[in-house]
Amino acid sequence: MLHALVLLPLLGALSAWIIPDNRLRPIVLPVVATIHGILTALLLGNAPLPSPDGWIWLDPLGKIVLLCISMLFAVCAFYAVGYLSYRQERSNRVLCVGLLVCLSAMSMVTMTQHLGLLWVAVETTTVSMAPLIYFNRNARSIEATWKYLLLCSVGIGLALLGLLFLAYSTYVADHHATLLLGPLMASARDLNPAWLHAATIFLLVGYGTKMGLAPLHAWKPDAYGEAPGLVGALLAGGLVNCAFLSILRVYQICLASGTEIRFFQQGLLVMGLISMAFAAVFMARQADFKRMLAYSSVEHVGILAIGLGLGKGALYGALFHMLNNGLTKGVLFLSSGNIHRSYSNKTTGVVRGALTRLPWSGGIFLAGFIAITGSPPFSPFISEFTIVSSAFIEGRYLVGALFLLFLVIVFIGMALTVLPMVMGTPPADIEPSDYEDRLLTVGPPLFMLMVILMFGIWPPVFLVSLLKDGAAMLGVQP
Amino acid sequence: MNLFADQLLVLVMLINLVMLGTSRLIFSIRAVAVQGVILGILPGLIHPFSTHLATITAVIILAKGVAIPYLINEAVRKAHIRREVEPFIGYVPTLLLGAVFTALSFVFAEQLPLAPEHKDLLFVPASIATLLTGFLLLTTRRKAISQVIGYLVMENGIFLFGLLLSEAMPFMVEAGALLDLLVGIFVMGIVINQISREFSSIDTSRLSALKEE
Numbered sequence: 001m002l003h004a005l006v007l008l009p010l011l012g013a014l015s016a017w018i019i020p021d022n023r024l025r026p027i028v029l030p031v032v033a034t035i036h037g038i039l040t041a042l043l044l045g046n047a048p049l050p051s052p053d054g055w056i057w058l059d060p061l062g063k064i065v066l067l068c069i070s071m072l073f074a075v076c077a078f079y080a081v082g083y084l085s086y087r088q089e090r091s092n093r094v095l096c097v098g099l100l101v102c103l104s105a106m107s108m109v110t111m112t113q114h115l116g117l118l119w120v121a122v123e124t125t126t127v128s129m130a131p132l133i134y135f136n137r138n139a140r141s142i143e144a145t146w147k148y149l150l151l152c153s154v155g156i157g158l159a160l161l162g163l164l165f166l167a168y169s170t171y172v173a174d175h176h177a178t179l180l181l182g183p184l185m186a187s188a189r190d191l192n193p194a195w196l197h198a199a200t201i202f203l204l205v206g207y208g209t210k211m212g213l214a215p216l217h218a219w220k221p222d223a224y225g226e227a228p229g230l231v232g233a234l235l236a237g238g239l240v241n242c243a244f245l246s247i248l249r250v251y252q253i254c255l256a257s258g259t260e261i262r263f264f265q266q267g268l269l270v271m272g273l274i275s276m277a278f279a280a281v282f283m284a285r286q287a288d289f290k291r292m293l294a295y296s297s298v299e300h301v302g303i304l305a306i307g308l309g310l311g312k313g314a315l316y317g318a319l320f321h322m323l324n325n326g327l328t329k330g331v332l333f334l335s336s337g338n339i340h341r342s343y344s345n346k347t348t349g350v351v352r353g354a355l356t357r358l359p360w361s362g363g364i365f366l367a368g369f370i371a372i373t374g375s376p377p378f379s380p381f382i383s384e385f386t387i388v389s390s391a392f393i394e395g396r397y398l399v400g401a402l403f404l405l406f407l408v409i410v411f412i413g414m415a416l417t418v419l420p421m422v423m424g425t426p427p428a429d430i431e432p433s434d435y436e437d438r439l440l441t442v443g444p445p446l447f448m449l450m451v452i453l454m455f456g457i458w459p460p461v462f463l464v465s466l467l468k469d470g471a472a473m474l475g476v477q478p
Numbered sequence: 479m480n481l482f483a484d485q486l487l488v489l490v491m492l493i494n495l496v497m498l499g500t501s502r503l504i505f506s507i508r509a510v511a512v513q514g515v516i517l518g519i520l521p522g523l524i525h526p527f528s529t530h531l532a533t534i535t536a537v538i539i540l541a542k543g544v545a546i547p548y549l550i551n552e553a554v555r556k557a558h559i560r561r562e563v564e565p566f567i568g569y570v571p572t573l574l575l576g577a578v579f580t581a582l583s584f585v586f587a588e589q590l591p592l593a594p595e596h597k598d599l600l601f602v603p604a605s606i607a608t609l610l611t612g613f614l615l616l617t618t619r620r621k622a623i624s625q626v627i628g629y630l631v632m633e634n635g636i637f638l639f640g641l642l643l644s645e646a647m648p649f650m651v652e653a654g655a656l657l658d659l660l661v662g663i664f665v666m667g668i669v670i671n672q673i674s675r676e677f678s679s680i681d682t683s684r685l686s687a688l689k690e691e
Binding site for chain 2: 119120124126131134138143144149153165168176177192
């Protein structure tokens with residue numbers, strides 16, 4: 001059944017490639033997404049045992065990421081049908097194929113225990129997303145694609161060197177190189193510290209680039225700003241979480257080594273705080289609302305890194321936040337895509353009074369803004385609160401205080417962009433557009449909003465136990 | 479055999495410096511291809527023969543020595559350019575920087591203890607030096623093609639280190655990594671083509687519309 005998660009999207013990609021009709025082709029997306037979602041639900045309840053060679057195992061950490069990816073993809077897939085019906089002027093073949101190949105690679109990321117295979121899958125997600133950023137085929141989007149492709153490829157290359165260092169450290173220790181997570185963790189204490197240290201640095205920098213942690217985030221605002229809304233949603237909620245899972249794997253090894261974990265956590269804390277600071281600075285007076293969402297993503301990967309860097313109780317919060325951030329970014333990117341479509345513009349100079357012009361999309365965007373800035377009753381509030389309260393419980397007052405300070409600055413900065421966009425009256429001289437809110441373009445983000453509202457008010461029992469299992473894998477005593 | 483391997487590794491480092499000093503793109507592409515072929519030969523020199531090893535040699539030479547240089551060559555041909563003009567930092571300064579980086583990589587390599595059978599090999603310094611050369615090319619050159627070449631040199635550096643492990647690594651992972659690289663270069667080739675169509679040039683300093691006001 002695990003194999004089906006990887007093979008099914010590939011099969012879908014093949015049929016999307018073959019189908020000649022531009023209107024019919026996007027239907028493949030929701031079909032594949034629905035089956036993928038059902039399989040995911042079945043696997044979450046009853047995951048198979050690890051494969052005999054130890055390469056494939058859907059562990060609790062993988063399950064959390066898989067849950068997020070499957071849900072996000074399903075929502076984006078239904079949205080894509082509605083969105084692409086407005087974009088019939090250009091072929092959507094590459095878009096559909098790319099999305100499905102990416103889904104396949106992301107599913108592989110969640111279930112593999114072999115770090116080499118994990119790397120191959122992460123690199124595949126990077127390459128398969130590149131043509132999608134270029135969907136709009138103009139000068140700006142080609143620039144964004146180029147930066148994304150080059151910077152992420154270089155970052156991932158550095159992660160590969162880190163992996164090779166890691167494998168070599170096992171070779172020095174017992175003349176048998178391995179990149180399987182189980183044996184690596186079992187022998188972590190005997191690994192040569194110099195090699196392990198070098199490996200950790202390269203892996204942190206490499207996967208940190210892919211995740212978009214400052215100061216390695218240079219590609220992010222451009223790529224998120226120019227990509228279509230649904231591609232942005234998958235970048236911010238899918239690829240980011242795949243990179244975060246890779247960092248979690250490194251964390252597991254560092255934890256097992258006993259000595260390396262202090263350095264790794266320190267590195268994560270510093271990068272996390274820098275990310276939040278960068279986001280706070282650039283969020284203020286950001287005229288382009290899609291770029292604003294990119295900086296929000298930089299902020300939230302910073303929060304994830306801080307949660308991981310603090311360890312202990314914050315780990316539960318970090319895992320929960322990974323899920324919440326992914327889903328909330330879905331809400332924001334999809335609804336902002338609608339607003340962009342309606343105004344044919346994404347700067348706050350033109351986009352005003354979205355609530356009047358597009359009551360549904362505007363309302364969902366506003367609610368998404370309230371959720372992502374960590375206001376109750378939505379679930380990001382709970383996860384951020386868990387992280388910050390654990391910082392104070394552990395006596396890390398400086399980290400906790402900076403965390404809160406940056407959150408406040410980001411809230412104000414984001415509000416200064418979002419509120420004028422949504423409130424007020426739409427400019428009179430704006431051209432009418434053929435876009436109007438329909439079930440297929442409003443329903444998916446609305447559904448996602450309901451999900452994070454439910455996670456915030458009444459988190460399902462299975463989710464809480466899954467997150468606890470995940471935190472236990474990262475060394476939290478249950 | 480180790481002596482021959484070391485000589486090849488020195489050759490790799492010399493090619494790095496040659497690439498930093500030249501402005502002719504075709505020449506750079508050939509140099510990368512030669513590096514790729516050396517990368518393919520090296521595992522046969524340091525590991526005992528096996529079919530696994532022979533396959534790896536063949537795949538590396540095919541991918542890095544033939545297929546990828548061909549793809550870049552095509553991109554150069556389509557974009558009608560021959561030379562890298564006016565890099566951000568001149569050729570002589572980058573050449574000097576390259577030499578300094580090579581020296582530093584020997585210092586860095588001293589810190590990392592190699593397994594006894596690899597003790598007298600230059601793999602680690604050569605790998606780090608090549609990686610840093612790739613970085614230099616990436617950051618100092620303007621043309622998109624030169625940047626792709628820089629990325630390839632960097633990847634060569636990473637693979638160079640991986641060769642120490644080529645016996646122990648599963649074939650699937652190596653093949654997957656090479657395939658990803660190949661597809662990545664393919665996509666970059668397409669993007670370069672689009673850039674040259676959109677801007678009538680592949681000068682990446684023109685890619686500057688996206689920034690904070």
